[in-house]
Amino acid sequence: MKKLCISLLLLSTSSYVIANEYTPTQTPKISGFYVGAGFGSFGYSEEDSWGYSNNKIEAKADGNTAKVYLGYQFNKIVGIEGTYTNYGKVKAKVDGYSMEPTSISLAANLGYTFDNGIRPFGLVGMSNLDLKQNKEYLSDDNGAAFKFGFGVEYTPVSLKGVQLRAAYEMDMYAVDYIDVQNGFTTETNLYALDSLYIGASYKF
Template identity: 35%
Template sequence: MKRVLAGLLLAVPCLVQAADSHHTGNSGRWFVGAGFGSVGFDDDGFSDDLEDELRFITGDRYDVDTETDDTALLLKAGYRFNRIVGVEVSYIDYGDVVYEINGDEAFTFGIAAISLAANVGYTFNSGWRPFAIVGLSSVDVDADDSDRYLGFHYGFGGEFTPQNMSALTFRIAYEGDIFVDDSLEDESGFDLYAMDIGTLNIGATFNF
């Protein structure tokens, strides 16, 4: 993951240089940016099934909860073709997801994702632009062993580019990744679960 992120960061100056040499008028702009936000996690009923399984095995009642106290960190780079369509590569470090059983920490794993997505919206003359994001992602789940899963990347939000500072865009969005963790079926006999992790975030991009 670190090597992939480093490669992305090293590629940004090359993208910017290419944009400078080919940019004319409103034909398109490159951008790079960063952001941070809160994290939410939905395990598609795995916690409930785990409670039932523990109750069946022991005869006692168990409460299984998840905590996501970390702050998500985002890095972005992309290209806006026109007022409507853009494409972006994102790296999101969601931090740790903690499972607690009866209030005690049971296990923890970190989640991060790299995605390639289309950004579709409309830029109004005022500088406001609502948008939606749809794409694919590679989700890295760092548990006992680091596993990667193909994910669906999605999001929606709004951004604002001040007319007197066209090189800077402010952004608020909700973005997430849905992936199926097949290791739970292999290890426990449970069903497949579509894990959904997302972040409500704010950030800014610099436009070239």
């Protein structure tokens, strides 16, 4: 009986040690700095067609979105994230008008990291837009925008810090368009730049 008890004690101790050794690899990495990149589609929408006099301009997205993002996740719920986005090109069918917008944003990343590594999340924050127009039809080529988005991340335990992401993000802004022919600013419209993308990051 004494030998059996000693054997059970040793077995229990060994099991405890092995469990402790492997516990860190059983759950995803939670807090830390991360940096990543993404690629996806580009969408552009406007509240109304615009332009000058009776020559209305209706612009359409052309190309794909590329982005670089970095941030810090404090716990399973809260993080903060900065993103640089190159949206692609917006072209109009008339007058050769185009723009190639980019944005730099700072947003709160709010979600929940489950033990299996899946994390649904939402983004809300502000962006600084640079529209890069080839012709100055919009009065503000640079300005602030409201940033929001949502998506899901997956952190495979076996990859130790690698995060895979699928997400949708939008920059929404309001700006006056210019009546070039008459030389004065007319009405204010709402515009939106959005992207549906996949990305990968590494958490340190």
